[in-house]
Amino acid sequence: MLRPLLPSFLSVVALTPVIVQPTDVLTATVTPLAPRQGDTLQVSIQSSAETPPQVRFGPRTIPVFAIGAGQYRALIPTTPVLKPGGYLLTVQGATQARRIPIEVARRSFPVQRIWLPPGKSDLGTDFEFDRVDAFKALITPELFWTGPLRRPAPGRISTGYGVRRYYNGVFAEDYFHRGLDYADATGTPVRAPAAGRIALVGYEQQGFEVHGNTIGIDHGQGIASILIHLNRINVREGQFVQAGDVIGTVGNTGASTGPHLHWGFYVLGESVDPTPWLQRGLN
Numbered sequence: 707m708l709r710p711l712l713p714s715f716l717s718v719v720a721l722t723p724v725i726v727q728p729t730d731v732l733t734a735t736v737t738p739l740a741p742r743q744g745d746t747l748q749v750s751i752q753s754s755a756e757t758p759p760q761v762r763f764g765p766r767t768i769p770v771f772a773i774g775a776g777q778y779r780a781l782i783p784t785t786p787v788l789k790p791g792g793y794l795l796t797v798q799g800a801t802q803a804r805r806i807p808i809e810v811a812r813r814s815f816p817v818q819r820i821w822l823p824p825g826k827s828d829l830g831t832d833f834e835f836d837r838v839d840a841f842k843a844l845i846t847p848e849l850f851w852t853g854p855l856r857r858p859a860p861g862r863i864s865t866g867y868g869v870r871r872y873y874n875g876v877f878a879e880d881y882f883h884r885g886l887d888y889a890d891a892t893g894t895p896v897r898a899p900a901a902g903r904i905a906l907v908g909y910e911q912q913g914f915e916v917h918g919n920t921i922g923i924d925h926g927q928g929i930a931s932i933l934i935h936l937n938r939i940n941v942r943e944g945q946f947v948q949a950g951d952v953i954g955t956v957g958n959t960g961a962s963t964g965p966h967l968h969w970g971f972y973v974l975g976e977s978v979d980p981t982p983w984l985q986r987g988l989n
């Protein structure tokens with residue numbers, strides 16, 4: 707007996723799968739909304755896709771880190787030498803993208819005029835610059851800190867972040883003060899501004915002619931502190947520290963003209979202004 711054609715045909719129709727586009731959730735928020743040169747942009751992303759989103763800032767690919775189920779974060783440094791103006795932030799998910807225009811505002815920084823005597827020799831060794839560069843290039847997947855940063859020394863800020871310079875009357879296009887200087891007496895305790903792993907210890911007598919006695923703390927995920935011109939160093943490479951731990955003392959080592967602590971705060975190898983991080987921190 708032949709089976710009727712019609713029911714067979716219908717069953718085929720009924721089995722044809724309906725193709726549904728996966729509607730993954732992708733949201734991205736950026737703070738601060740109106741950044742100025744030196745600010746760090748924090749991009750918070752929610753994505754239901756299985757693959758992590760990709761973030762670009764202008765032409766630059768920015769590392770993205772998972773911070774919870776379906777939650778991601780990317781931090782984007784800006785500096786005084788980043789051209790002010792419009793940049794496109796792109797968050798690319800599995801099936802969709804978010805395009806967020808970001809306007810980086812010009813910020814006016816104080817200017818110093820430095821007069822160098824002719825024939826002044828250049829300080830600094832390849833050894834110290836190679837070690838410092840390698841430290842700043844670290845992007846460790848783990849995150850070692852949360853919350854606001856704490857100031858590493860008690861003194862007043864003698865030179866702020868981003869100060870520009872003229873040398874012998876010529877504007878130094880690439881120079882800006884990559885950190886905060888705290889005026890404190892030699893021997894004043896220096897504290898870790900946030901938790902992390904000691905990833906760099908350098909001594910003046912080993913060749914750290916410019917930085918002097920130096921501690922580099924890897925806070926994780928491309929965030930780092932460098933503390934230089936120290937007198938004493940109380941830590942060793944590989945050691946983990948907590949925020950507020952005394953790691954050394956203020957000094958006048960390296961290219962320094964008086965006792966002070968220089969603290970540089972770096973995101974993806976670029977010096978950002980730590981001041982907003984002292985107030986709002988990372989959560």
Ligand SMILES: [Zn+2]
Nearest residue numbers: 885886887968
């Ligand atoms: Zn300094």
